Amino acid sequence: xxxxxxxxxxxxxxxxxxxxxxxxxxxxxxxxxxxxxxxxxxxxxxxxxxxxxxxxxxxxxxxxxxxxxxxxxxxxxxxxxxxxxxxxxxxxxxxxxxxxxxxxxxx
Amino acid sequence: xxxxxxxxxxxxxxxxxxxxxxxxxxxxxxxxxxxxxxxxxxxxxxxxxxxxxxxxxxxxxxxxxxxxxxxxxxxxxxxxxxxxxxxxxxxxxxxxxxxxxxxxxxxxxxxxxxxxxxxxxxxxxxxxxxxxxxxxxxxxxxxxxxxxxxxxxxxxxxxxxxxxxxxxxxxxxxxxxxxxxxxxxxxxxxxxxxxxxxxxxxxxxxxxxxxxxxxxxxxxxxxxxxxxxxxxxxxxxxxxxxxxxxxxxxxxxxxxxxxxxxxxxxxxxxxxxxxxxxxxxxxxxxxxxxxxxxxxxxxxxxxxxxxxxxxxxxxxxxxxxxxxxxxxxxxxxxxxxxxxxxxxxxxxxxxxxxxxxxxxxxxxxxxxxxxxxxxxxxxxxxxxxxxxxxxxxxxxxxxxxxxxxxxxxxxxxxxxxxxxxxxxxxxxxxxxxxxxxxxxxxxxxxxxxxxxxxxxxxxxxxxxxxxxxxxxxxxxxxxxxxxxxxxxxxxxxxxxxxxxxxx
Numbered sequence: 001x002x003x004x005x006x007x008x009x010x011x012x013x014x015x016x017x018x019x020x021x022x023x024x025x026x027x028x029x030x031x032x033x034x035x036x037x038x039x040x041x042x043x044x045x046x047x048x049x050x051x052x053x054x055x056x057x058x059x060x061x062x063x064x065x066x067x068x069x070x071x072x073x074x075x076x077x078x079x080x081x082x083x084x085x086x087x088x089x090x091x092x093x094x095x096x097x098x099x100x101x102x103x104x105x106x107x
Numbered sequence: 108x109x110x111x112x113x114x115x116x117x118x119x120x121x122x123x124x125x126x127x128x129x130x131x132x133x134x135x136x137x138x139x140x141x142x143x144x145x146x147x148x149x150x151x152x153x154x155x156x157x158x159x160x161x162x163x164x165x166x167x168x169x170x171x172x173x174x175x176x177x178x179x180x181x182x183x184x185x186x187x188x189x190x191x192x193x194x195x196x197x198x199x200x201x202x203x204x205x206x207x208x209x210x211x212x213x214x215x216x217x218x219x220x221x222x223x224x225x226x227x228x229x230x231x232x233x234x235x236x237x238x239x240x241x242x243x244x245x246x247x248x249x250x251x252x253x254x255x256x257x258x259x260x261x262x263x264x265x266x267x268x269x270x271x272x273x274x275x276x277x278x279x280x281x282x283x284x285x286x287x288x289x290x291x292x293x294x295x296x297x298x299x300x301x302x303x304x305x306x307x308x309x310x311x312x313x314x315x316x317x318x319x320x321x322x323x324x325x326x327x328x329x330x331x332x333x334x335x336x337x338x339x340x341x342x343x344x345x346x347x348x349x350x351x352x353x354x355x356x357x358x359x360x361x362x363x364x365x366x367x368x369x370x371x372x373x374x375x376x377x378x379x380x381x382x383x384x385x386x387x388x389x390x391x392x393x394x395x396x397x398x399x400x401x402x403x404x405x406x407x408x409x410x411x412x413x414x415x416x417x418x419x420x421x422x423x424x425x426x427x428x429x430x431x432x433x434x435x436x437x438x439x440x441x442x443x444x445x446x447x448x449x450x451x452x453x454x455x456x457x458x459x460x461x462x463x464x465x466x467x468x469x470x471x472x473x474x475x476x477x478x479x480x481x482x483x484x485x486x487x488x489x490x491x492x493x494x495x496x497x498x499x500x501x502x503x504x505x506x507x508x509x510x511x512x513x514x515x516x517x518x519x520x521x522x523x524x525x526x527x528x529x530x531x532x533x534x535x536x537x538x539x540x541x542x543x544x545x546x547x548x549x550x551x552x553x554x555x556x557x558x559x560x561x562x563x564x565x566x567x568x569x570x571x572x573x574x575x576x577x578x579x580x581x582x583x584x585x586x587x588x589x590x591x592x593x594x595x596x597x598x599x600x601x602x603x604x605x606x607x608x609x610x
Binding site: 002013016017020022023062063066067069070071072073074076077079080083084 | 271272276296297434436445446
């Protein structure tokens with residue numbers, strides 16, 4: 001559950017950052033992303049909520065919430081580092097996190 | 108009006124951060140190390156190997172204390188668990204108070220090197236190596252200033268969401284500010300939580316008025332009401348040996364629904380009125396003080412059982428438990444560690460920013476702040492490495508061995524501070540960071556040469572505690588050396604700019 005939750009957060013923060021003009025331009029310099037601000041933002045918040053719901057549904061929700069808050073920091077930090085060193089990989093990274101989260105949920 | 112408020116908050120943030128900034132950095136970093144207090148303790152006692160059964164191990168330790176300290180009024184023990192192999196015992200010995208680390212296999216202290224282990228960082232984190240209560244009061248004041256700095260920092264930061272992911276490198280002051288903001292904002296919930304709960308742990312010391320108003324000098328009633336379920340009875344004067352300790356501890360585990368035992372107190376040992384109190388392991392739940400059981404030490408009969416159920420006390424226990432992080436399973440533990448590093452780095456970058464953002468003030472105070480920051484910030488990780496080096500290099504059985512480790516820590520830190528004061532900050536940063544890199548990178552090598560549990564051996568045997576410690580040391584060392592190299596490469600620009608000014 002931790003893994004799925006963490007991957008969803010990664011997708012969430014990738015989407016939320018790409019919904020911002022500055023970072024969209026870093027990741028996709030030709031500007032194709034700029035028109036998709038609103039959907040990206042909605043997707044980001046949805047993934048965020050889903051990851052919290054997932055962690056709350058799992059046993060031991062008290063410790064789970066603490067863990068989830070910490071995972072938020074870690075996931076956002078990974079997105080910051082990606083934007084700094086490999087901005088063009090960010091969209092792919094965010095997209096790849098989604099099926100991986102599903103996989104982690106099943107396994 | 109709005110800019111006026113923000114500006115005054117910026118002023119408050121700058122000065123609240125500076126006044127005790129160096130102290131806060133030290134508290135943050137030693138607190139971060141304390142996340143792995145048990146693991147550090149194990150690494151610093153390489154002679155001890157884990158025993159599988161905590162009940163048998165604790166019973167063996169009690170049997171040893173029966174012979175070693177028969178006259179002590181009470182023994183206090185910490186049962187070993189999956190994070191800590193040794194049993195920690197403490198007891199009064201006449202006017203002295205003794206601590207002993209006991210081997211879980213034999214229950215005896217023989218052959219284990221004397222060390223404070225992770226306890227040193229834990230104690231320093233809130234007592235600052237000062238006498239009681241001054242260290243705690245100072246730490247508490249620093250924590251309150253940290254809370255002020257955090258809140259005024261949030262108000263000052265105009266673009267929390269717009270700059271949430273923004274980190275630009277190679278742009279001087281702008282980059283420092285980005286780093287300070289990103290480190291502060293991304294782990295903001297953690298920073299607020301750990302600072303608030305940290306201040307709360309010492310609240311009875313700093314704000315005792317509520318307790319004074321309700322209890323006055325009657326501390327017995329106070330303790331009884333704060334921690335009920337603590338079973339006390341007078342010594343009877345009739346000697347009687349302890350009964351079947353192992354059966355008592357095994358029964359406690361059953362009553363905790365298979366949960367582990369944590370602290371064990373044996374009161375009036377050797378007397379017919381002996382009591383064995385068993386607390387549940389604090390790693391089993393979020394709240395800090397968990398179930399308590401009291402047994403008759405001679406007959407093994409259950410005398411009292413208590414589980415905290417009062418909402419206010421439970422809230423306090425949860426907040427306290429959140430700060431201690433003892434409940435945290437391994438993912439959360441590493442997140443505590445990483446967020447703690449982020450907090451330390453936020454404070455350090457804030458201290459650097461204080462000088463970088465005041466380029467006009469090139470006076471004595473400005474230079475002093477800049478240079479003190481170098482030695483204090485870069486010196487602390489060096490001192491921590493020195494503490495671990497001393498643990499491996501000081502011969503086992505030397506008199507006052509724990510004191511030697513502590514002295515190594517403070518001497519190295521003081522030396523780094525002097526070095527930082529003597530060098531131009533740019534050079535000082537590069538040189539001290541390089542020293543830090545060497546200190547940490549060579550630590551696993553020193554450990555491998557002086558003990559049988561070096562990195563190759565622990566990797567082969569799957570000893571993840573030792574391997575983990577060594578790998579973290581290598582990672583810190585590599586990171587520091589790379590930073591030092593980076594700082595060194597940027598050197599030439601500085602003297603060229605400064606020389607005309609001097610000529």
